Structure formats: C-alpha cells, structure tokens
Amino acid sequence: MAIINERLFDSKAQMTEALAALLEHGIDGGIQRDGNALVMVSGGSSPAPAYKHLSNLPLEWQKISIAMVDERWVDANHDKSNEAFIHETLLQNKASGAAFITMKNSAHSASIGQVECEQAYQALKVPDVTILGMGPDGHTASLFPNSQGLPHALQTTEIVCAIDAIESEVTGSITERMSLTLFGIARSREVVLLISGDEKRAMYEQAKVEGSELEIPLRAVLNHPDINLSVFWCP
Numbered sequence: 711m712a713i714i715n716e717r718l719f720d721s722k723a724q725m726t727e728a729l730a731a732l733l734e735h736g737i738d739g740g741i742q743r744d745g746n747a748l749v750m751v752s753g754g755s756s757p758a759p760a761y762k763h764l765s766n767l768p769l770e771w772q773k774i775s776i777a778m779v780d781e782r783w784v785d786a787n788h789d790k791s792n793e794a795f796i797h798e799t800l801l802q803n804k805a806s807g808a809a810f811i812t813m814k815n816s817a818h819s820a821s822i823g824q825v826e827c828e829q830a831y832q833a834l835k836v837p838d839v840t841i842l843g844m845g846p847d848g849h850t851a852s853l854f855p856n857s858q859g860l861p862h863a864l865q866t867t868e869i870v871c872a873i874d875a876i877e878s879e880v881t882g883s884i885t886e887r888m889s890l891t892l893f894g895i896a897r898s899r900e901v902v903l904l905i906s907g908d909e910k911r912a913m914y915e916q917a918k919v920e921g922s923e924l925e926i927p928l929r930a931v932l933n934h935p936d937i938n939l940s941v942f943w944c945p
C-alpha cells in the first residue's frame with residue numbers, strides 16, 4: 711500500500727493554491743539537495759491553473775527540468791499533444807527558461823520510439839514531484855484499463871512504456887501513447903494525484919478496494935508500497 715495523504719478541498723481555487731505550494735516546495739527541495747529539480751507533469755484541466763500560477767513565480771528556472779508523464783504519439787504541434795498543453799500553460803513567462811524533456815520522438819510508432827524515450831528518461835535525475843491525473847475509467851498517466859502494454863507497464867523496471875489503449879470516449883481516437891510505467895511513477899520522491907468531481911471520486915474509492923489492477927490501473931499506484939502519494943480532490 712502507498713503512503714496516502716488525502717486532502718479534500720472546497721474549491722478548485724483552493725486545490726490550485728495547495729498544488730502550487732506543493733510544487734514550489736518540491737522544486738526548492740530538489741534544488742537544495744541536488745542543485746536542480748525535476749517535475750513530471752500530466753495534461754488535463756486539473757493542474758492547468760497551478761501551472762499558469764507557477765510560470766509567473768521567480769524560481770530558479772534555469773535549474774528546473776520539466777518532463778512529461780505521458781503523451782499521445784502525435785507531433786508536438788498537434789492540438790491533442792500534452793506537450794503543446796505544457797508549453798501553453800507552464801513553460802511561459804518566467805518558466806520559459808526551464809529545460810523540457812519530451813516523450814515524443816521521430817519514430818513511426820510509440821513501441822519503436824520506446825527505446826529512445828527510455829534512454830532520455832534514464833538520463834534524468836530521480837523526479838522530485840510527479841503530477842498525475844485520473845480519468846473516469848480509472849486510468850492514470852496513460853495506463854488505460856486493459857490496454858495493450860499495460861501488463862508490462864505494471865511489472866517492468868523500465869521507466870517508460872508504449873501503450874495502445876482500447877478506444878473509448880475517454881481515450882478519443884488517438885490510442886497510441888507513451889507513458890511512465892508504474893516503476894517510473896514510483897521512483898518519484900513525491901507523487902500527487904488530482905481528482906475533481908463526484909464521478910471521479912467514486913472511481914477513486916473503487917480503486918482503493920481490492921481488485922484487478924488491469925481493470926482499474928490507478929489501483930496499482932495505490933497498492934505500491936514505495937509511493938508517497940498526496941491525493942487532492944475538489945468538487
């Protein structure tokens with residue numbers, strides 16, 4: 711079981727404030743300890759306001775690296791690219807000087823691109839903070855229920871893996887992705903999971919109950935003994 715600290719907020723604004731504070735603290739800690747900081751970031755609507763807030767803070771951005779938690783196998787200028795979203799929300803203003811590590815490379819498929827992506831991620835320090843979202847289907851990062859690649863992603867000691875999800879309303883039409891593995895998530899000093907709304911809260915509660923990690927991949931994160939997890943929820 712992960713060490714889980716659940717925090718329920720009354721509003722998205724309060725959750726944003728707490729997330730921004732957690733990120734700032736994690737970044738400061740990384741710089742104090744190692745001389746530099748690494749934050750792994752997810753897409754989604756939940757972290758966007760905290761990213762925008764952070765981008766205006768006078769942090770030592772030249773010592774900070776930002777890397778993706780997961781990505782659709784699309785070019786960085788695609789409107790569904792998580793990388794594009796991070797450029798629009800976080801890597802702006804004062805944060806434009808941060809280093810950015812992409813998951814996407816020029817390989818024709820995520821499974822071919824995995825080796826190059828793994829090499830890039832192996833070269834990074836242990837992450838200081840990893841931000842996860844969660845879908846109503848119980849996916850986190852791109853660990854989608856019953857997806858191709860998921861059993862490997864939950865067992866391997868590689869950091870990233872290629873995933874091909876089963877198409878659904880949640881995945882949309884682009885199902886080919888690169889994702890942190892469970893091991894890749896668990897390496898982080900600190901992990902924060904952002905959840906909003908009652909439907910996702912119910913899925914989170916279901917994930918806490920014993921059952922299949924292939925059906926509800928978030929369960930694998932909650933079950934992992936080495937993960938130091940803050941769960942942030944707002945209505």
Ligand SMILES: O=C(O)[C@H](O)[C@@H](O)[C@H](O)[C@H](O)COP(=O)(O)O
Pocket residue numbers: 752753754755756757780781782792842843844845846850851904905906
């Ligand atoms: O790559 C993706 O498909 C999204 O980034 C997705 O995984 C997102 O993180 C969750 O669905 C949570 O989304 P919200 O933050 O909007 O709740």
